[in-house]
Amino acid sequence: MANENNFQDIIAHCKEYGYIFPSSEIYDGLSAVYDYGQNGVQLKKNIRDQWWKSMTQLQDNIVGIDAAIFMHPLTWKASGHVDNFSDPMIDNKDSQKRYRVDHLIEGHAEKLEQEGRKEEARALLAKMDSLLAKDDFPALKELILSNGIVCAVSGTANWSDIRQFNLMFQTQIGSVSGEADTIYLRPETAQGIFVNFLNVQKTGRMKIPFGIAQTGKAFRNEIVARQFIFRMREFEQMEMQFFVRPGTELDWYAHWKAERKKWHESIGIPADKLRYHDHVKLAHYANAAVDIEYEFPFGFKELEGIHSRTDYDLKQHQGLSKKKMQYYDNDLDENGKPYGNYIPYVVETSVGLDRLFLAVVSMSYKEEKWQKEDGTEDSRVVMRIPPKLAPYKLAILPLVKKDGLPEIARDLMHECKEFFHTFYEEKDSIGKRYRRMDAIGTPYCVTVDHQTKEDHTVTIRDRDNMTQERIHLNEVIQKIREAIK
C-alpha cells in the first residue's frame, strides 16, 4: 500500500531521474514552484497530447484555442476574482482566525450604531475608507487597535500585521512606468475561452452543443505549498467548456462526468484508484459539480473537476462588455418553433495536468524484490509508466562495445528516432543498463548481440516482466509503434 514514506521516495526519484526539480534550487528554491526535467517534460507533453487528441481530434464538435495569459482586467472583474479575493486581511494570533479588514471594521461600526453612537460609527467608516484607498496598512491596524476591536472567537486584540491577500499575481502592462496599468496573470484558463466564445462560434460556424478546449498555464498566489507538485503557484490546466442549450445542461453534465472518468482509465489509471466526489456546497457559478479524485500516496484528492456553470460567466461578460453573448438556435422545439436566442449554458471539464502527472508517477513507481536462481536477492526500482506516456519508448543497447555491435545499434537508432523517442547507451554491463531504463520507465530495450550479425535478429526486453523475445531488426519499429498506440 502507498504511504507517506513511499511518497518521499517518489519525490526523491523524480529528482534523481530528471523528472522534477525544485525551482531555482541553487538559490535555495522558490516555494511551491517546480521545474520539469528532461524526462518530466516528455511525460507531461505525452499526457497533454493524449488529452488534446481525445478532446479535439476525436470529437466532432469540439475545437481548441490558445488564449493569452494576459487578459483585460475587466475579465477578472466579471469572473468575480477581483472583488472576492484581493482584500487586506488580518489574523488573530490567539484564535488563528483570518478576517477581511473591511469586514472587521464594518462589523464594529455596526455595533456602535446599535449602541446609538452613530457619529462615531460614521467617522470610523470614513477613516477606514480613506486608509483603504491609500493602502495604509499600519494605520489601519492602529485604527483597529485604538477602537478596541477584538476577535469574536478569542475575544482578544492580539492581531497580526495587515497583509494584502492576493489570489492573483499582478504585473504591469506598458513599458513606461507611471503610465502602466495593473494586469493579472490568469488564475484559470476558462475565462480565455469565455471571452472568445463569439469569435469561435461565428468563425467556426459552430452549432450548439459544441465545445472549446484549451491547455495552458494558470497562476495562483496560494498561502502555503504542500504535497510536491499537487499544489503549485504556477500550474497547467487542461480545460474544455461545452456550450449547451439551457435545460439540457444536467444531461451533458452527466455525459461528461462519465466520459472523463473513462478517459482517465483509458490512459492507464486503474479504476479502483479513481472515484467521484460530488460537491455538496456549490460555488457561486455552478448548479452541479463533481470531482474525479485519484488515490495519491497522501489520500484521495481532486484530479479533475466537472462543473455545470450555468450561464453565469457569459452573462457576466455580457454585462461588463456590453456585447451580446447570444446564440440563435434554429433547431425546432416540441411546438415546431425555433428555440431562438439565448445565452448558452456551460458544462466545464477541468483537469490539472501537473496533478495528472503526479498521479501517473505515483501509480507507476515500484520498488521490487525477488529471489534469483542462485538464491540471492535481487531488486530494482521501476517506473511502470504506460508505454504511450513514457518519455522514451525504446532503448537500443549493444551487448558489448566492440565487434561492430555499436555500429548496428546506431543504424537501428537512426531509423527508430523518426518514429518515437529512442535512447542509446553502450556503457556498463547490460544488466546495469536495463536497471537504468527501468528507473526512468522506458518500456522496451532492444539488445544487439553477436547473433545479430548472423541473422539480423535482436532481443527485445519488456520492462514490466523482464522477459525477452528475439525478433528481426525489421520488426522493431512496427512492434514499438503497436505498443504505444
Add this chain to the structure above:
RNA sequence: GCGGAAGUAGCUCAAUUGGUAGAGCGAUAGCCUUCCAAGCUAUAGGUUGCGAGUUCGAGACUCGUCUUCCGCUCCA
C-alpha cells in the same frame, strides 16, 4: 500563520569531551566482454545551507537567518 524536527559530495550517511572533513553507492575516463545492480584502475566532486558570536581552534557550542519535512491553519 502557529508548533515540532532536520540541513555535511549527485544520493545514503560517518566524523569520540570542540582538534587535519571521510566512506559506500553514483558520475566521468580507461581496462575487461559477460543478457538483468554491486569485476579492475584512475579522476572529478565540499567556504559542512547562509551570517555573526564564543574559542588558540567550530561540522559540533550560542544567536540570527534561509530552506525543507511533519502536524495544525488556509486552499472561492
